[in-house]
Amino acid sequence: MSVFHVYSLPSELLQSLVLRNTPTGDDQHTLKPPSPEPVPPSSTSTISCSICLGVSFTDVNQQRTHFRSDWHRYNVKSRLNGGQPVSLSDFAQLIDALEDSLSGSESSTDEGSDSDHDAVSTLVSKHKRRTRSITPNSSLRRTPRTALSWFHSPPSTQIGIYRALFPFDTPEDGHLQALKDLQVPVSDGRSWAMFMVAGGHFAGAIVRVSKNGEELELQSKKVKKPVPDTEVLRHKTFHRYTTRRKQGGSQSLNDNAKGNAKSAGAQLRRYGEQALRDDIRNLLTDWEEEIYDCELIFIRASGANRKIFMDYEGSALSKGDQRLRTFPFPTRRPTQSELSRCLQELTRVKVSHFTEEALRAQDEAYLASLPKPKLLPAPAPPALEKPKIKPVKLSKEEELFREKWQRLVEMISKGRLEALRALWEREGNDLGGIDALIPEWIGEKRAVTLLQLATCSDQEDVTNWILEMHADPTIPVPRLEAEGEGVEEKEGEDSKRRLTAYDLAQSRPIRDVFRRNAGEHPDWWDWFGAAHVPSALSKEMEDEREEKKKARRKGLKDRLKEREIKEKEKEKSTVEEVTPNISAPSTGPRKLGGGGGDIAGIAGLTPEMRVKIERERRARAAEARLKR
Incomplete structure (x- = not known):
């Protein structure tokens, strides 16, 4: 693949270039090429990264190098946190906001250290991209701008130039003319100033990036030693102790956050920061004339270190200088070799070769990898306020009436029969009689009459008293409430039959109360039909x-006695079987567990204890035989 210098492009290639427009409906004004072709990636292969804005690679090694880079790791973590990937130029600007470099470790190799991963995590947490508000009527999808501006040369050549090389005020459609202006030779040549500072390391250089008119004329005459495209005119590197190893952050930032530390290391780091600032400013003063002639000035420094270069008394640079740029790609620890690498990266043109069909296919894949815009949720309609129900004011008569009913229901539920009789003698007629329905405002869902309430409450005496007061047991119970209490109907009966007070009885004594009243007063109600009472219960039946x-209980007692007698006889026979084997000696000690046949030693013991003692004696005798 051909290698082109950004300030010395072939005239044939330059004349055939057209500006590439973005592959989406971006609202930026760009020149459209003759055919609608997408932005080409910076490689000659279809191997690409779907996270980092569709960047492509020439081989697997380049892809692996990209996956190890800080830019890729940042985009992966940002996407996992719900953010969006950023371009190389945006990532470089985010790096400058940190105090230390993402790769500012002790090694300048491509492999990141633990501090790199910590820096990437810090960058993700501090710089989460805000999601842009998109109205429901908007159909355009805005894509992030890449660090490269792409141009197309028919039929299948594309070149990419870093946007940082063009003036700030150059519009998108003026990049092609700006690129042509870069090819015009300057009498004294073009030069850049490049500075890097991070973690106490500094590297600076004044480089020449294009030849002057005389040098170009000599080179056209094919001299033996052509002048190189780039040349380092002046350079300087030094280091000061300003950060604690693997801790990150400068001593000044730590002092601002936690207060001034009094350790010896902190004093050394403060001195190192002051010395680093003085060394850089003295160097800028020595190079002031060269810096004044530079066309672009690239600075890589954090927010705190950036103040070293500008806006101080006698500074060679000012904050509003239009020549100031940041490196539009990740950089490593400031060294002279790193400056050379960055110079080569900026001045070499990115070249790729794709046909229009391949570009369209990659364009579709690129659009598919972009995050889809999220529509803002429509505001929820305001909730309708429920009208407040004003409590109804009751008269004194109504309040007394409700109080009487509440006392009546409470007495029936708790079985206070004597107080219930006294209350009923005074207020029974006013409450509507014994068959009066319980008012709805009481909140009683189990029953609608006093008899049903007493039956549900399992109050035997109150239920009997209400039945003797000639309460109607045939009044039906509301079906839903009755089923809610777990009342089940008998088999063979109609499932749609209405339940009565008897069906609400949960115990046998309550059911006997209904049966007893049905036997004593058979002419009062239709007990065996509408009241659902199965049969009457007379005194003789009880x-x-x-x-x-009583007969059943007596039979149980007799069987228990017979069982006890049989157990005692069994124990006695067991003792008699054991006792003949025990022989009592005429003389000797009479101790528990003493001689082999000591009957007196087991006198007064229970048969169970005697059996245990005999078992122990036999075991001891067996052990003695084994010893002999």
């Missing part, structure tokens, strides 16, 4: 039931 209970 006595017969009691006799059966």
Whole structure:
């Protein structure tokens, strides 16, 4: 692949160039080429990175190098956090906002250290891109601007130039003319100033990037030793101790955040910062004439270190200087070799060769990799305020009436029969009689009558009293409330049958109250039909039931006694089987566990204890035999 210098492009190539427009409906004004071709990537292969704005690579090694770069790691972490990828130029500007370099480790190799990863994480947390607000009616998709401005030469050649080489006020459609202006030779040649400072390291150089008219004329005559395209005129590097190793950040930033440290290392770092500032400013003063003649000035420094170069008394640079640029790509630790690499990267033209069909295919893949715009959610309609229900003011008579009902329901639910009788004698007629329906404002959902309420509350005496007061047991219960209480209907009955107070009974004594009243007062109600009572219960039936209970209990007691007698006889037979094997000696000690046949030693013990003692004696005798 041909290598071109940005200030010495072939005239044939320069005349055939047209500006490439962005592949989307960007609202920036750009020149459109004759055919709608997408922006070509900076490689000659279809290997690309779908995260870093579709950048392509020539081989696998270049792809691996890109994946290890800080730019790629930052875009990956930013995308995981919901952000958007940035271009090389934007990433370079983000780097300048940090105090230390993303690669400002002890090594100048391409491999990042632990501090690199920490710097990338810090950069992600501090510089999250804000999502742009897009109205629902907007159909345009804005794409991030890349650091390169691309030009096309038919039929299949594309070149890329860094935008930083063009003047700031140059519009997008003026880049082609600006590129042609760069080819015009200058009498004294073109020169740049390049400065880098990070982590106490400084590197600076004055370089010549294009030849003057005489040198071009000599080179056209094919002299034996042609003048090189770039040349380093002056350079300087030095280092001061300003940052603690693997801690990051300068001592001044640490002092501003936590206060002045009093250690010896902190004093040395403060002195190093002052010495670094004085050395850089003295160097700028020595190079003031060369800096004045420079066409562009590239500075790589953080916000705090950037103040070293400008806006001080007698400074050679000012903040509003139109020549100031930042490096539009990631840089490593400031060294002379790094400055040479950056100079080569800026002055060499990026070349690729793609046909229009291949460019269109890559353009579609590039558009697919861009984040889709998120529509702002439509504002939710204001919630309608529910009208407040004003409480109804009750009269004194209504308040007394509600109080009586509440006391009545409470007495029935708690089974206070004596107080209920006294209240009913005084207020029964005013409350509507024994079959009066419970008002809805009471909030009782289980029953609608006093009889149903007493049955649900499982109050036997209150239920019997209400039935004796001639309460109607045939009044139906609301079905939903009855089913909610877990009342189940019997098999074979109609599932749509209305339940009554008897169906609400949860225990046998309550059901016996209904059956007993049905036997005593059979002519009061339709007990066995509408009231759902299965049968009457008379005094004789209750006595017969009691006799059966007594007989059943007596049978159980007799069986328990027989079982106890059998157990005692079994224990006695077991003791008798063990006792003949025990022989009592005529003389000797009478201790528990003493002689082999000591009957007196086990006198007064229970049969179980005697069996255990005999078992121990036999075990000891067996052990003695084994020893012999």
